[in-house]
Amino acid sequence: MGFKHFFSRKKSREIAKDRLKILLISDRVNCSPEMMEMIKTDIAKVISKYMQIDTKSMEIQISKTGVKGHDGKMPTLYANIPILDLHSK
């Protein structure tokens, strides 16, 4: 472990949380992290047509605790996209 690394080291608790969040998204939709990444870039591309967004900090997530569908809980896709400028470029 290098000197600089020692001070900037992220605690393993945070690392575990971050890894799980990504892992469970793909587990829950039954699709690979690569595909989730592709969905994310595609969404970003479409929204970017209309407004400036922060693509780096945007998040997408599939959650089971979403709206009630006709047969119980329906998985829902949540996208958290920070808008930098509402007006188009």
Place this chain on the structure above:
Amino acid sequence: MSEVIVVTSGKGGVGKTTTSANVGTGLAAMGKRVVLIDTDIGLRNLDVVMGLENRIVYNLVDVVENKCRIKQALIKDKRHPSLYLMPSAQTKDKTAVTPEQMVRMINQLREQFDYIILDCPAGIEQGFKNAIAGADRALVVTTPEVSAIRDADRIIGLLEANDFKQIDLVINRLRPDMVKRGEMMSASDVIDILSVPLIGIVPDDENVVIATNQGEPLVGNNTLAGRAYQNICYRVTGRETPFLEFEKSFSFWTRVSGIFRKN
């Protein structure tokens, strides 16, 4: 009215059997009529955790194959007169029983017991399907580790797909010192990720190993884990019970104010 609870986790070695034994024993100590069913056919363990391994004559497979009556397979606990164990078979494999047979057996047991607790095998195959078939609610056991939480999430998804209305989470082997150092996920981290209600947190406690060595569940005794399991039993019956002190990540100041509150 009886309630059938399956104790499951997906991943092996997180404490399903220990949880089953302690919750069953704790409920019996509260005066409830309880039967513990070991559904892990081929790898039975609940009998040794309960210290009843020398009393087995018939087992679950004998019952479903009609080689004996249910009553003959039930082993009475050493300490609690209202607690019984239905041991699993050691020499058969999981395909020896079907979900339909399990449901039939459980429905017969409902008449005689307040709580029927099913100790589920690891995995999501036949053994899991057998164990959840006749259950009303589930206790999902996990530890604050990435692999166990991932499997718990999978299990919760499968339980929801099977129309389970009540799924509660037991977080096992939590180490408050490591959480404080930022090297272990806290209980609230785990709940955030899994988004199911929490029914108990059991700290990592060497007394669990000692209790297992002796074949005597530690629920209700004055160890951290014993108290934690006791509280889970209260919550299972619907009694509201505050979480133990180690379960909160308290700061120096709340600890100081806690000292004053005691006086």
